[in-house]
């Protein structure tokens with residue numbers, strides 16, 4: 001009995017001593033010892049299995065995270081590609097203007113003041129090209145993976161400048177109405193930018209598909225939390241367009257990866273699923289409201305961050 005007690009205590013401290021016993025006689029202590037030994041073996045096997053399960057769950061989690069990051073990067077490359085096409089087109093105009101001025105500068109019959117003027121204009125076209133390229137580089141730079149307090153208004157203003165040059169926006173008027181007083185959130189700036197750009201591209205596509213001159217209005221506002229234990233405010237960002245809208249029976253699918261209503265080559269169906277992941281990672285939520293033929297409103301709520 002004493003031996004049994006000692007062994008039980010040893011095992012509760014994690015030592016691997018097994019009970020004595022094993023003799024096949026009918027002694028009840030031996031029978032009890034054998035039963036306890038079997039139980040101990042089972043426990044240690046179970047522990048091994050639990051350890052293995054935890055390990056494979058950890059690995060699955062890591063794999064999932066990596067797959068999510070890969071999707072976000074792939075999606076970003078797709079939009080960089082689309083932007084580059086717009087930018088290449090936009091650089092064509094100033095280049096043509098520069099070539100024209102260079103032709104003029106070659107002529108002998110121009111006055112010194114004309115010469116001065118052509119040179120200044122050439123310089124300003126060159127800076128325009130420089131600015132356009134800078135913006136594409138800024139957008140395509142890989143995410144720095146740094147999460148910190150960032151200004152959502154800065155990001156939105158930035159995006160409105162990039163979109164100015166996009167042929168995609170030729171028939172879409174972009175209006176910003178940034179009335180939130182608190183626009184700081186904790187997120188990865190380049191990811192949040194990617195999410196907002198996706199929403200703006202979708203809105204522009206929807207307006208262009210409607211075949212009319214339309215508008216995209218981006219608004220921000222603050223609202224208090226309605227949970228007693230949440231002390232922070234919320235920042236709401238809405239993207240409202242008057243494009244083709246989304247049929248009611250499709251509204252539930254738009255955030256699913258690869259759901260697209262666009263022609264092959266025009267859309268991969270990853271834009272909104274990536275937005276969803278990015279907004280969720282920033283502690284927020286995203287929701288769509290739409291009416292076919294009228295337009296769409298995408299609503300993003302993010303927790304306001306006041307500190308560092």
Ligand SMILES: Nc1ncnc2c1ncn2[C@@H]1O[C@H](COP(=O)(O)OP(=O)(O)OP(=O)(O)O)[C@@H](O)[C@H]1O
Pocket residue numbers: 198202203206241243244245246254255259260261262266267268269270271272273295296
């Ligand atoms: N503002 C909008 N107006 C109308 N339909 C929209 C709007 N935003 C999204 N959708 C619908 O949701 C679908 C999924 O959008 P999502 O951004 O995920 O993919 P996509 O735009 O088709 O392709 P990708 O963004 O990968 O190039 C779109 O194909 C479209 O049908």
Ligand SMILES: [Mg+2]
Pocket residue numbers: 198201202267270271272
């Ligand atoms: Mg899209």
